[in-house]
Amino acid sequence: MQCLECGTELQRLENEHLFSCCGLTLHEYALRHHMPLDLILSPDQINVADRVMDYARASACPGETARSLLQGFRLAGLLKDEGEFTVLPGDVRRLDLLLWNLQYLKDFGFRFRQEYRFDTATNRVVADNRLKARRSNLARQYGMELSLVPPPDFLMALAGCIAQVGELHAGYLFIPVPGRRDAQEIIGSLKRLRNISMVMLETGEPGGGVMLRSHRRADSDRLFESLRELLQMMPGVWERFHVTTPEVTVVKELVFDSAHFITDHPAKCSNLHGGRYTLQVKVAGRIDPVTGCVIDYGYLKRVVNQRVVDRFDHHNLNFVASELAWRSSTEMLCVYIWEQLIDYLPGMAELQLYETQQSWCHYSGPDLKSYQASGSSFLLHHFDELDVRSLQLREQIMDGQGGRLSVVA
Ligand SMILES: [Zn+2]
Structure with missing residues (x-):
């Protein structure tokens, strides 16, 4: 096999050769030369079992940065136990960040591993880039770290967490946090230390976690300013959130079957009737240079299902929400749906709602700041908020004697 970087003929391609020849890992080499790993690797490089005895024990006194980063990865729910190991997953696009973390996490006995395994679901060889340590090295550390003395530095931990899982949408920072208590701690600490407001959103995250979002764009700005030095130390992290990339609009289409009627409608829409609604939710934004996406379609679908489709599907729209009881027209539905989603999708650009294939409307409502x-x-909110008793003319409804409503026989 010939190395496509230096032209040397080799028995087989290995990381050892590539490191000295071009500094790439096999996984990066495969991507750079758009070759499947199956073609590059020999069978004995795949599904290699790792021996825990080859891993160091934790240092007696791990550094402050190592402790804080570990706490950040725990907040982000990234540390996973695998047999005798604890693993921090990485991303081939961000090896530099993984290795930056490693220089500190060495204190806990972590090593970088690029492991190749045959994936039976897709029938191909895939690579995992990860940091790995003896599970026993961390057993005491990441269970109850908040109670350890002294506690890890909060801002460093948060920076580590945001570097891994934070996403910026329309200027609002989103952080998925698997633990509700952790999410509360983050909200409380940011308010106390930096007067920064975060809100907790129920987004149906897998595993029952929640999503934290900066309350206002000014809160994102203050948070980034507070963490600027820390995030700028981490390779690629500050740039990821701030570099200019192309703006793209993504669209998710969902359908629901609902019945409705239009109160007082002069024609047949006053009858209860049903149909299949098609809802297109359009979200505009810059491409995240790490994920390559504007927004995760899975998140988009989860949020729209939870906030809209699950509530509307197989229901009478007039009785689903008091806001729609009077007029469940597609126009009113659009305004209502917009308000259900804008907190979760601040990049939302347009809704398109089809009541039939021949009748639809589209709507671009206020952005989150205006909302x-x-x-x-x-x-x-006409029927929600109107205090009918305050309208004196209403007395005319009464017959003036027994306070009974006039009834036309
Ligand atoms: Zn080479």
């Missing part, structure tokens, strides 16, 4: 300033549209 926070103006609140919910008055259109939706």
Whole structure:
């Protein structure tokens, strides 16, 4: 086999050769030369069992940065136990960040591993880039770290967490946090230390976690400013959130079957009737240079299902929400759906809602900043908020004697 980097003829390609020849790992080499790993690796390089005895024990006194980073990875739910090992998963696009973490996490006995395994689901060889340590090295550390004395540095831990799992959408920072108590701690500490507000969103995250979002764009700015020095130390992290990339609009289409009627409608729409609605949710934003995506379609689908489809599907729209009881027109539905989603999708650019294939409308509502300033549209709240008793003319409804409603026989 010939190395495509230096032209040397080799028995087989190994990381040892590539490191000295071009500094790439086999996985990166495969991507650079768009070759499947199956072609590059020999069978004895695949599914190699790792021996725990080859891994160091933790140092007696791990450094402060190592402790804080570990806490950050625990908050992000990234540390996974695998047999006798604890693993921090990496990403081939961000090997530099993984290796930056490693220089500190060595204190806990972590090593970098690029492991190749045959994936029976896809029938191909895949590579995992990860840091690995003896599980026993961390047993005491990441169970109850908040109670350890002294506690790990909060801002460093948060920076480590954001570097791995944070995402920026329309200027709002999103952080998925698997533990609700951890999420509360983050909210409380940021408020106390830096007067930064985060809100907790229920987004149906796998495993029952929650999503933290900066309350306002100004909170994102303050948070990035507070963490600037830490994030700038980590390779590629500050750039990831701040570099200019192309803006793209992504669209998710979902359907629901609902019945409705239009109160007072002069024609047949006053009858209860049903149909299949098609909802297209469009989200615009910059491409995240690490994920290659504007937003995860899975997240988009989860949120729209949870906030809209699961509530509307196989229901009478007039009775699903008081805001729609009077007018469940597609126009009113659009305004209502927009308000259900904007907190979760601040990059939302447009909704397109089809009541039939021949009848639809589209709507671009206020962005999150304007929505926070103006609140919910008055259109939706006529019957919610109207205090009928304050309208003196209402007395005319009464017959003036027994206080009974006039009835036309
Ligand atoms: Zn070479």
